[in-house]
Amino acid sequence: xxxxxxxxxxxxxxxxxxxxxxxxxxxxxxxxxxxxxxxxxxxxxxxxxxxxxxxxxxxxxxxxxxxxxxxxxxxxxxxxxxxxxxxxxxxxxxxxxxxxxxxxxxxxxxxxxxxxxxxxxxxxxxxxxxxxxxxxxxxxxxxxxxxxxxxxxxxxxxxxxxxxxxxxxxxxxxxxxxxxxxxxxxxxxxxxxxxxxxxxxxxxxxxxxxxxxxxxxxxxxxxxxxxxxxxxxxxxxxxxxxxxxxxxxxxxxxxxxxxxxxxxxxxxxxxxxxxxxxxxx
Numbered sequence: 001x002x003x004x005x006x007x008x009x010x011x012x013x014x015x016x017x018x019x020x021x022x023x024x025x026x027x028x029x030x031x032x033x034x035x036x037x038x039x040x041x042x043x044x045x046x047x048x049x050x051x052x053x054x055x056x057x058x059x060x061x062x063x064x065x066x067x068x069x070x071x072x073x074x075x076x077x078x079x080x081x082x083x084x085x086x087x088x089x090x091x092x093x094x095x096x097x098x099x100x101x102x103x104x105x106x107x108x109x110x111x112x113x114x115x116x117x118x119x120x121x122x123x124x125x126x127x128x129x130x131x132x133x134x135x136x137x138x139x140x141x142x143x144x145x146x147x148x149x150x151x152x153x154x155x156x157x158x159x160x161x162x163x164x165x166x167x168x169x170x171x172x173x174x175x176x177x178x179x180x181x182x183x184x185x186x187x188x189x190x191x192x193x194x195x196x197x198x199x200x201x202x203x204x205x206x207x208x209x210x211x212x213x214x215x216x217x218x219x220x221x222x223x224x225x226x227x228x229x230x231x232x233x234x235x236x237x238x239x240x241x242x243x244x245x246x247x248x249x250x251x252x253x254x255x256x257x258x259x260x261x262x263x264x265x266x267x268x269x270x271x272x273x274x275x276x277x278x279x280x281x
Contacts, residue, residue, distance in 0.1 A: 033142070043263055045226050045246065046210040054242060054270035054277035056208050057230045064209045067196035074141075074151065081266075082153040085111075086169070091120040099168035101177070102156040111134045111138040111156040118154065126152055131215055136161045162192070176249060176258040184253045186221050193223040193249045202247070206230040222250045226238070226265070239269040239280040 048056070050076040050146060056062075064070075073080055084102040088094045105111050112131070119126055119142060126142035133139060137155045144150045157164060164177035167176075181188055197203060207229050227248045234241025246263045269280045 007092045035082045047242070048210055050242075050268045050270070051209075051277065051279055053210065053228045053244065054268075054279065055275075056210075057206065057228055057242065057270075058277040063203075063207065064194075065212060068212060069191060069198070070210065071198065074153075077151045080151045082152065082198075084117055084157065085114050089121070090114050092121065096162050096170055100170050101167045102157055102164040102169075102211045104159040104161075104165070105138075106159050108133065108138055111188075112140065114156060115140040115142075115154045126150065162258075169258050173261045174259070176260040179251050179258050181256075182219065184251060184256065186216060186223070187219045189223045189249060189251055190214055193225060193247075196249075197225060197247070202227060202229070206232075216243065219253055220250055221253060222248060224248045225234045235280070237267040239271055241267060242269045242270055 046053075071082065086100055088100050090103070094100065101183060103111075103114060104116075106274055115128070119128070124144060126144045128140055129143050130141040131139065132141070135158070137157050139207075140154045142152045142154065159180065161181055162177055162179055166175040167177045168174060179189075179192065180271050188241050190212065197209070201207075202209075209225050209227050211226040212223070213226075214221065216222075229243045231241040231243070231244060233239075237275050244265045244267070246265055248263065250259045250261070251257065270277050271280050
């Protein structure tokens with residue numbers, strides 16, 4: 001014998017109340033919303049603590065990590081200045097806000113002419129005493145008669161290596177030129193990034209390179225120098241400001257277009273003390 005199902009009749013409004021109760025988690029169910037994933041802080045860009053960074057800055061040395069690019073000092077020379085000739089060195093009328101950039105040529109005679117033009121515009125002329133070149137640049141060494149402490153190395157990039165015409169040294173970031181070296185590999189970008197650092201205001205007391213590292217993507221290479229920069233009294237009269245920044249070069253491996261950007265990662269306060277340095281607010 002079969003039993004026909006019967007419709008259960010409830011008082012008016014009961015079904016609606018039941019549905020609302022179910023949709024609100026009633027009937028013994030949990031009313032807690034799913035927990036959101038925990039916020040994970042990004043990894044620290046360097047291994048040094050803030051206190052260690054402050055102590056490095058106040059000590060003034062070392063200002064670069066182990067293995068960082070270094071220039072070889074000419075034999076017998078205690079005082080050497082090295083510069084890359086810029087468009088403003090041969091045409092002083094190119095004052096700010098016009099862009100300033102290093103020159104490049106693949107012609108040795110043109111590079112020599114630029115060096116001579118720059119020397120003649122200096123307050124005191126320096127004689128050409130030696131020339132040299134490598135795959136990256138031409139070099140012209142100059143010294144002054146009667147001034148044994150003056151030794152200047154003027155360099156001009158080879159365009160086949162690096163063309164900086166689209167760069168502006170007066171701007172903190174932006175185009176860094178065209179890297180024409182081939183093949184473009186991470187080690188070459190590291191060398192260039194560390195080399196260019198030598199000719200910036202960062203190569204001075206109050207600045208330290210904490211880390212030099214690179215990354216690669218499908219069509220780009222990036223090299224980053226993580227630096228700490230000291231600003232005296234930047235927080236208060238008795239508390240300096242230290243900014244930890246990423247100075248980042250990125251190159252398109254197809255075109256060679258080079259880009260520079262600067263990002264402040266974090267800042268903190270410190271003051272110089274007998275022990276080297278201490279943190280402050």
